Amino acid sequence: MSKEKMVTAITSMEDDFAQWYTDIVKKADLIDYSSVRGCMILRPYGYAIWELIQKQLDERFKATGHENVYMPMFIPESLLQKEKDHVEGFAPEVAWVTHGGEEKLTDRLCVRPTSETLFCEHYSNIVHSYRDLPKLYNQWCSVVRWEKTTRPFLRSLEFLWQEGHTVHATAEEAQEETIAQLNEYADFCEKVLSMPVIKGKKTDKEKFAGAKSTYTIESLMHDGKALQSGTSHNFGDGFAKAFDIQYTDKNNKLQYVHETSWGVSTRLIGGLIMVHSDNNGLVLPPKVAPIQVIIVPVMQKKEGVLEKASEIMKELSKVCRVRLDDSDKSPGWKFSEYEMKGVPIRVELGPRDIENNQAVLARRDTGEKVTVKLSDIADEVLSLLDNIQVSLLEKATKHRNSKTSEAKNMEEFKNVLKTNQGFIKAMWCGNEECENKIKEDTGASSRCMPFEQEHISDVCVCCGKPAEKMVVWGKAY
Amino acid sequence: MSKEKMVTAITSMEDDFAQWYTDIVKKADLIDYSSVRGCMILRPYGYAIWELIQKQLDERFKATGHENVYMPMFIPESLLQKEKDHVEGFAPEVAWVTHGGEEKLTDRLCVRPTSETLFCEHYSNIVHSYRDLPKLYNQWCSVVRWEKTTRPFLRSLEFLWQEGHTVHATAEEAQEETIAQLNEYADFCEKVLSMPVIKGKKTDKEKFAGAKSTYTIESLMHDGKALQSGTSHNFGDGFAKAFDIQYTDKNNKLQYVHETSWGVSTRLIGGLIMVHSDNNGLVLPPKVAPIQVIIVPVMQKKEGVLEKASEIMKELSKVCRVRLDDSDKSPGWKFSEYEMKGVPIRVELGPRDIENNQAVLARRDTGEKVTVKLSDIADEVLSLLDNIQVSLLEKATKHRNSKTSEAKNMEEFKNVLKTNQGFIKAMWCGNEECENKIKEDTGASSRCMPFEQEHISDVCVCCGKPAEKMVVWGKAY
Numbered sequence: 037m038s039k040e041k042m043v044t045a046i047t048s049m050e051d052d053f054a055q056w057y058t059d060i061v062k063k064a065d066l067i068d069y070s071s072v073r074g075c076m077i078l079r080p081y082g083y084a085i086w087e088l089i090q091k092q093l094d095e096r097f098k099a100t101g102h103e104n105v106y107m108p109m110f111i112p113e114s115l116l117q118k119e120k121d122h123v124e125g126f127a128p129e130v131a132w133v134t135h136g137g138e139e140k141l142t143d144r145l146c147v148r149p150t151s152e153t154l155f156c157e158h159y160s161n162i163v164h165s166y167r168d169l170p171k172l173y174n175q176w177c178s179v180v181r182w183e184k185t186t187r188p189f190l191r192s193l194e195f196l197w198q199e200g201h202t203v204h205a206t207a208e209e210a211q212e213e214t215i216a217q218l219n220e221y222a223d224f225c226e227k228v229l230s231m232p233v234i235k236g237k238k239t240d241k242e243k244f245a246g247a248k249s250t251y252t253i254e255s256l257m258h259d260g261k262a263l264q265s266g267t268s269h270n271f272g273d274g275f276a277k278a279f280d281i282q283y284t285d286k287n288n289k290l291q292y293v294h295e296t297s298w299g300v301s302t303r304l305i306g307g308l309i310m311v312h313s314d315n316n317g318l319v320l321p322p323k324v325a326p327i328q329v330i331i332v333p334v335m336q337k338k339e340g341v342l343e344k345a346s347e348i349m350k351e352l353s354k355v356c357r358v359r360l361d362d363s364d365k366s367p368g369w370k371f372s373e374y375e376m377k378g379v380p381i382r383v384e385l386g387p388r389d390i391e392n393n394q395a396v397l398a399r400r401d402t403g404e405k406v407t408v409k410l411s412d413i414a415d416e417v418l419s420l421l422d423n424i425q426v427s428l429l430e431k432a433t434k435h436r437n438s439k440t441s442e443a444k445n446m447e448e449f450k451n452v453l454k455t456n457q458g459f460i461k462a463m464w465c466g467n468e469e470c471e472n473k474i475k476e477d478t479g480a481s482s483r484c485m486p487f488e489q490e491h492i493s494d495v496c497v498c499c500g501k502p503a504e505k506m507v508v509w510g511k512a513y
Numbered sequence: 514m515s516k517e518k519m520v521t522a523i524t525s526m527e528d529d530f531a532q533w534y535t536d537i538v539k540k541a542d543l544i545d546y547s548s549v550r551g552c553m554i555l556r557p558y559g560y561a562i563w564e565l566i567q568k569q570l571d572e573r574f575k576a577t578g579h580e581n582v583y584m585p586m587f588i589p590e591s592l593l594q595k596e597k598d599h600v601e602g603f604a605p606e607v608a609w610v611t612h613g614g615e616e617k618l619t620d621r622l623c624v625r626p627t628s629e630t631l632f633c634e635h636y637s638n639i640v641h642s643y644r645d646l647p648k649l650y651n652q653w654c655s656v657v658r659w660e661k662t663t664r665p666f667l668r669s670l671e672f673l674w675q676e677g678h679t680v681h682a683t684a685e686e687a688q689e690e691t692i693a694q695l696n697e698y699a700d701f702c703e704k705v706l707s708m709p710v711i712k713g714k715k716t717d718k719e720k721f722a723g724a725k726s727t728y729t730i731e732s733l734m735h736d737g738k739a740l741q742s743g744t745s746h747n748f749g750d751g752f753a754k755a756f757d758i759q760y761t762d763k764n765n766k767l768q769y770v771h772e773t774s775w776g777v778s779t780r781l782i783g784g785l786i787m788v789h790s791d792n793n794g795l796v797l798p799p800k801v802a803p804i805q806v807i808i809v810p811v812m813q814k815k816e817g818v819l820e821k822a823s824e825i826m827k828e829l830s831k832v833c834r835v836r837l838d839d840s841d842k843s844p845g846w847k848f849s850e851y852e853m854k855g856v857p858i859r860v861e862l863g864p865r866d867i868e869n870n871q872a873v874l875a876r877r878d879t880g881e882k883v884t885v886k887l888s889d890i891a892d893e894v895l896s897l898l899d900n901i902q903v904s905l906l907e908k909a910t911k912h913r914n915s916k917t918s919e920a921k922n923m924e925e926f927k928n929v930l931k932t933n934q935g936f937i938k939a940m941w942c943g944n945e946e947c948e949n950k951i952k953e954d955t956g957a958s959s960r961c962m963p964f965e966q967e968h969i970s971d972v973c974v975c976c977g978k979p980a981e982k983m984v985v986w987g988k989a990y
Contacts, residue, residue, distance in 0.1 A: 068635060071592055072622065075585035077635055080650070083581050104560050108552035109586075109624075109655060109671055110608075115548055131587075132612040133624065136659035136670075137605050145549065147586075147610065147624070158545060158554055173557070177655075178586060182613040193613075194586055 046376075048315045053259045060309055061188045064318040064377050074186035074193035078302070081377065084326035085305055086196060090176065092228050092323065093198065093300070096220055102172040102200060107154040109177070110145040115153050119278040122152060125245020129182045131193075147180040152246065152271075152297055155201040156279035163293060165284050166205055170213070174200040189306030190263075190513050197301035203281065203293040207272065210294035214270040217298040218251045221266040229304065230321040230428035231255050231311050232436055233265060234459070234508055236484030241468050244297075248272035254483040254508065256436040257310035260457035262483050262510035265307050268298035306513075311432050312401075318378030319401055321428050322356075322421040329358040329417055330374045334367050334386030344390050348383065348413060355414050356421060375400060380424050381417060401428055444493045445500075446477070449509075453478055459510050463503035465496035474498055480509045523853075525792045530736045537786055538665045541795040541854050551663035551670035555779070558854065561803035562782055563673060567653065569705055569800065570675065570777070573697055579649040579677060584631040586654070587622040592630050596755040599629060602722020606659045608670075624657040629723065629748075629774055632678040633756035640770060642761050643682055647690070651677040666783030667740075667990050674778030680758065680770040684749065687771035691747040694775040695728045698743040706781065707798040707905035708732050708788050709913055710742060711936070711985055713961030718945050721774075725749035731960045731985065733913040734787035737934035739960050739987035742784050745775035783990075788909050789878075795855030796878055798905050799833075799898040806835040806894055807851040811844050811863030821867050825860065825890060832891050833898060852877060857901050858894060878905055921970045923954070926986075930955055936987050940980035942973035951975055957986040 046059035061067050066082030078086065094104070110133060117123045130146040148154070159171060176198045186192045200217060204210040218235060225231040233253035243250035247269040255265045276282070276292040285291050312319040322328050329352055333345045345360050352358040361370050367384075374382055384396040384405075395413060398405045401424055408416040439458025443449040452460055460480065464470060474497070475481050485505045496503050523536035538544050543559030555563065571581070587610060594600045607623040625631070636648060653675050663669045677694060681687040695712060702708040710730035720727035724746040732742045753759070753769040762768050789796040799805050806829055810822045822837050829835040838847050844861070851859055861873040861882075872890060875882045878901055885893040916935025920926040929937050937957065941947060951974070952958050962982045973980050 068638060070585050070631065071589055071634060072585045072587045075587060077585065077631075078583035080580035080582055083583055086583075087581065103557035104564065105557055106555035106560050106563075106655075106673060108547050108549045108554065109657070110549045110552060112548055128614050130614065131610045131622070133608045134611045135609040137607065139659075145608070154547065154554075157548060161545060178583075180586070182616075196583060 046315065046317060049258060056315070057306075057310060058188070060313055060318055060376075066305070066318075067188045072193070074183060076188050076192055078196070081326060082305065085308075085320070085324050086302055088324040088326065089228075089304060090198070093224060094176075096224065097174050097198075097200070100172075100216070100220070102174045102202075105173045105175055106177070107148075107151050107158070107175055109148050111148055111151075111153055113144045113146060115157060116146055118153060118156075119246050119275055122246035122275075126150065126181075131180050131182055148177075149179055149181045150297075150299075151175065151177075151179075151199055152201065152275060153279075155297075156275050156281060156295075159203050159293065159295075160279050160281045163203060163281055163283050166286055169283060169293065170202055170204045170209060172200075172202045172213075174198055187306075187513075189302055189309070195301050195303065197299050199297060199299040201295070201297045203276070203295050205283070205285070205291070205293065207294050210270055210272070210296050214249070214251060214268045214296045214298070217296070218253065218266070218268040221268070221298070221300060222253050225253060225255065225265060225304075226429060228321070228323045229308055229311075230425055230432060231265070231307060232429060232433040234484060234486050235488075236486040236508065238267075238484055239468070239471060239482045239507070241471055242482060244269045246271065246274060248274060252484050254459075254510075255307055255311060256439055256459055256510070257307070257513070258313075258435070259310070260439050260511070262459065262512040263303070263307045263310070264483070264512065265304060266298070266300040269296060271295040271297065312428055313378065316372075317376030319428070320378035320380060322380045322425050325378065325380050326357065327359050327374075327377070327379045328356045328421060329381045329383060330370075330379045331358065331360040331383040331385065332367055332370045332374070333360070333362060334384055334389075336362060338387045340390060341385065341387060344410075345385050348385065348395070348410070351414055352383075352417060355418055381420055383413075383417075399424060401431075442492050443497055445497060446474075449474070449480075449497055450478055453480060453511070457511065459483070459508050461490060461492055461506055461508055462497035463492050463495060464505050464507040465499055465501045466504035467496070467499065467501075470496055470498035474509065479511050481512055483508045483510050483512065523792065523794060526735060533792070534783075534786060535665070537790055537795055537853075543782070543795075544665045549670070551660060553665050553669055555673070558803060559782065562785075562797070562801050563779055565801045565803065566705070566781060567675075570701060571653070573701065574651050574675075574677065577649075577693070577697070579651045579679075582650045582652055583654070584625075584628050584635070584652055586625050588625055588628075588630055590621045590623060592634060593623055595630060595633075596723050596752055599723035599752075603627065603658075608657050608659055625654075626656055626658045627774075627776075628652065628654075628656075628676055629678065629752060630756075632774075633752050633758060633772075636680050636770065636772075637756050637758045640680060640758055640760050643763055646760060646770065647679055647681045647686060649677075649679045649690075651675055664783075664990075666779055666786070672778050672780065674776050676774060676776045678772070678774045680753070680772050682760070682762070682768070682770065684771050687747055687749070687773050691726070691728060691745045691773045691775070694773070695730065695743070695745040698745070698775070698777055699730050702730060702732065702742060702781075703906060705798070705800045706785055706788075707902055707909060708742070708784060709906060709910040711961060711963050712965075713963035713985065715744075715961055716945070716948060716959045716984070718948055719959060721746045723748065723751060725751060729961050731936075731987075732784055732788060733916055733935055733987070734784070734990070735790075735912070736787070737916050737988070739936065739989040740780070740784045740787070741960070741989065742781060743775070743777040746773060748772040748774065789905055790855065793849075794853030796905070797855035797857060799857045799902050802855065802857050803834065804836050804851075804854070804856045805833045805898060806858045806860060807847075807856045808835065808837040808860040808862065809844050809847045809851070810837070810839060811861055811866075813839060815864045817867060818862065818864060821887075822862050825862065825872065825887070828891055829860075829894060832895055858897055860890075860894075876901060878908075919969050920974055922974060923951075926951070926957075926974055927955055930957060930988070934988065936960070936985050938967060938969055938983055938985055939974035940969050940972060941982050941984040942976055942978045943981035944973075944976065944978075947973055947975035951986065955986075956988050958989055960985045960987050960989065
């Protein structure tokens with residue numbers, strides 16, 4: 037075996053998008069497969085991205101008064117069945133625990149696919165008076181959904197997520213919370229993940245099992261497919277009635293609470309990959325890059341090179357997440373390796389650079405190189421990181437816009453899918469039959485009814501009857 | 514219903530220790546019960562303690578080169594069976610998933626009781642050369658053990674923990690890691706939890722299923738019972754052989770890796786309670802107190818009181834976790850409430866205090882009050898928090914020492930258990946029969962063979978044959 041394992045090239049996304057994606061998740065060391073069907077192992081580099089997402093989201097949740105809790109991972113079958121729509125939606129895809137040790141259980145336990153029922157049961161115990169409201173709880177955990185076909189990050193039997201569950205005194209407050217959390221997700225996606233999203237409401241067909249309304253953020257991948265990236269649900273008082281969650285209001289009258297839930301998951305990492313990465317591997321926005329800067333010494337055996345590199349490393353470590361690779365692998369190998377891992381900035385430093393009191397900064401996203409003075413390096417790196425963060429969002433937005441079309445009738449609709457697959461804006465009469473027909477005929481589903489409505493035409497793209505809403509359609513993951 | 518729910522008194526620990534414990538976990542709002550037998554809900558206040566433990570431990574792990582990963586929560590039965598001792602130890606107490614949706618599984622999945630088998634499988638995939646070693650992985654997750662009787666934090670069907678799993682090139686390195694992590698736990702317990710522990714090795718009878726050696730930290734509760742608070746295992750190459758984890762060494766020869774694992778759990782919170790708390794409720798060391806300082810305004814409707822309280826709150830929030838309770842409940846109610854919750858320092862501030870530019874600081878642990886100048890309040894609070902952190906450790910150490918006895922023969926052993934139940938230091942011949950006999954006759958088990966050995970006598974406390982080791986014995990949770 038050669039000492040230096042080559043950084044092998046990956047399939048290009050133009051040749052085979054699915055294989056390109058799989059190559060990246062494996063070769064950037066994000067995940068490994070396990071012997072459990074559909075369950076992935078999050079390796080240190082992949083988990084570190086999740087930790088950065090988690091930390092920054094958690095800070096946002098706490099800043100707006102949310103508190104973390106932990107609920108059991110099991111739900112007794114009898115509890116799951118309390119809300120009719122909810123159990124119908126989830127029962128077909130849950131894992132059932134039937135035995136504890138040698139003992140057969142009388143009430144089977146499902147491994148949580150989501151925890152509305154557990155939160156409801158708890159709220160019914162702890163909410164008594166208007167003084168107890170609102171309760172703004174969140175939990176970080178893993179959930180299980182028994183999917184038939186799975187793909188790392190996008191759809192797996194088990195995945196990590198956060199699920200917020202809140203109860204409020206009034207319908208208005210619950211609606212405010214639902215929208216506030218959707219806005220939080222959208223802002224997080226844009227500012228932290230450099231990922232533009234469309235905010236909107238799901239149609240009844242696409243809403244969450246048991247919800248009154250579901251809101252979503254939808255993003256567009258390189259291949260023109262949509263990814264539902266986060267959802268926020270308003271349950272109204274449906275669950276409250278099923279679980280008897282009542283409080284005494286200021287006039288001493290019993291009232292039902294109004295409830296919301298909202299969640300994002302490791303799926304966001306799949307989104308990151310398919311929005312930013314390229315044929316050299318992963319591309320990461322600086323704010324979620326476990327390594328923001330990699331220092332690669334050139335001719336590192338020459339006197340003074342490693343010393344200088346360490347000095348720079350020390351200085352940069354005060355302002356960003358930086359590593360120095362002083363292993364005995366060649367600079368070329370290192371360049372490819374950290375490109376594969378999506379490290380936003382590479383610092384190249386050789387004897388001649390040191391002589392000239394300079395270093396080269398190479399951007400992962402564009403490949404551009406700039407030479408900077410060593411005395412300015414911390415400032416230059418920080419401003420470049422900011423620049424990358426913003427220009428990734430701009431690039432992704434431009435891509436998404438170029439892949440967004442309008443269609444006034446089904447012929448246009450189908451043509452667009454053939455020529456420029458992406459988001460399609462088209463009017464809809466509000467009838468589920470048309471929604472189903474479009475899905476059957478084209479494979480595109482309604483992604484959402486955007487908050488920012490446009491007037492594409494007067495009539496439904498499918499049936500020609502008067503239109504109620506503009507819907508964004510697309511083939512989806 | 515009265516507007517102000519009384520803070521109800523709790524059972525005194527002298528009357529009923531178990532009830533006192535249960536009262537605290539419930540009335541300090543740490544947990545709630547769920548409809549899943551043996552599974553508890555960690556409420557915001559309880560979970561916040563866990564988050565503080567987690568954050569500070571995680572920093573320590575990362576500072577020593579450990580990386581976080583996430584493994585699946587399921588283990589196929591066939592994988593669990595690969596290491597004989599391990600499966601024998603765990604199979605009787607695991608939860609089995611037998612159905613996914615409607616489909617019956619051919620290979621049952623157990624919900625992880627611990628993840629050695631999954632880590633081993635992964636390591637066998639990713640470790641090839643000496644260059645890949647060591648791998649120092651850790652995971653934060655929940656695990657399930659099908660216990661018959663459960664108690665919040667101490668023993669539950671599901672609990673939160675961290676499990677470190679490392680592989681090394683040599684037996685020496687694995688042993689070093691095992692001890693280093695045990696020392697890390699001991700240091701954490703003393704410095705962060707103010708909880709003194711005895712470090713030592715478990716006897717063969719008490720070691721982990723599949724381990725070559727198990728090391729432990731043992732702490733002593735108010736009631737004289739021992740709590741195993743953390744363990745660190747050296748597996749030698751046993752698992753490596755069962756899972757075929759081999760690497761090519763520098764001489765190009767195949768070698769088995771040497772493996773360790775180590776873990777602490779939410780059980781530490783149970784330990785915290787039973788080491789520090791009193792008949793007024795929870796007592797928390799400042800480093801894991803979600804609220805370190807509570808400001809209680811007195812006569813808060815008088816002009817200027819709330820303004821001044823907010824000012825102080827703002828100042829203190831720069832240096833500690835502080836809250837101001839300006840609700841319309843009485844100061845007396847607030848005093849009791851935050852005593853119950855174990856907030857280390859209460860700041861009392863009334864009109865007369867403000868006139869005199871002073872405030873009263875009351876310590877939760879001793880009840881002592883001091884009057885301080887408002888201009889010095891941040892410094893005074895910080896130094897008092899440090900003081901409390903240290904004096905809790907001193908008090909707990911004194912208590913533990915007073916409950917530690919020596920026994921030269923079984924008569925002394927039994928007498929001690931009657932008069933001053935706690936740790937008993939006694940010599941042991943090394944024979945498991947004696948260990949079993951002591952357990953049967955007295956209920957006390959061998960807690961560990963402390964690193965700091967003492968010479969109590971020449972012979973085994975049980976059989977009178979020559980002694981090999983001093984063992985610390987005790988009744989345990």
